[in-house]
Amino acid sequence: MQAARKRAHALKAHVPKAVAARYDAASKALVVQLEGGVYVGFPTTALQGLEHAKAQAMRLIEISPSGYGIHVPALDADFYLPALLEGIFGTREFMAERGRKGGRAVSSAKKTAAQANGKLGGRPRKVTSEVHVA
Structure with a gap:
């Protein structure tokens, strides 16, 4: 358990958390706002489970309490922010x-x-x- 806490602490020190997420219909991208005000966009065509997503399904996007999980309930799609930032989309x-x-x-x-x-x-x-x- 102590090792897991150490890894979590190291992650918090080096990887920003998501504070908000939305779908941008114009660019067909999942746009994530990171703490500190930086925005990062990911094309939905490159994200597993969102390849054919319609705007209606992308209306609600949830951020986990840790700030590292992103969930699209209508499509039951989940993403891990550190992996997305590394270019791992599925x-x-x-x-x-x-x-x-x-x-x-x-x-x-x-x-x-x-x-x-x-x-x-x-x-x-x-x-x-x-x-x-x-």
Whole structure:
């Protein structure tokens, strides 16, 4: 329990909390106001569960008491603010489908290319040049 409290304290020190959230119909974005007055927008087309959201469903957006959770009740969609700020807009599978978090998507073309590269000896080694200062 003490370790969890330590992590929560560290999070509070480095990640701002959400104080408000709304849907901007013009840009089709979830707009989150952070403490300190900064606004951050996320396109709903990139957020898992909101890809096809209509403005009516986005009328009510709730912020958790911690300030790190965002909930859209009409769509039963939940987001963790620190993850959103890191560019993680859904599950690992959802992100892989969109080509995010490179290397996690699996396709037959990718597998074939990796096998062909392996037969050639794999990825070339990085060459570092040594610099000597006199």
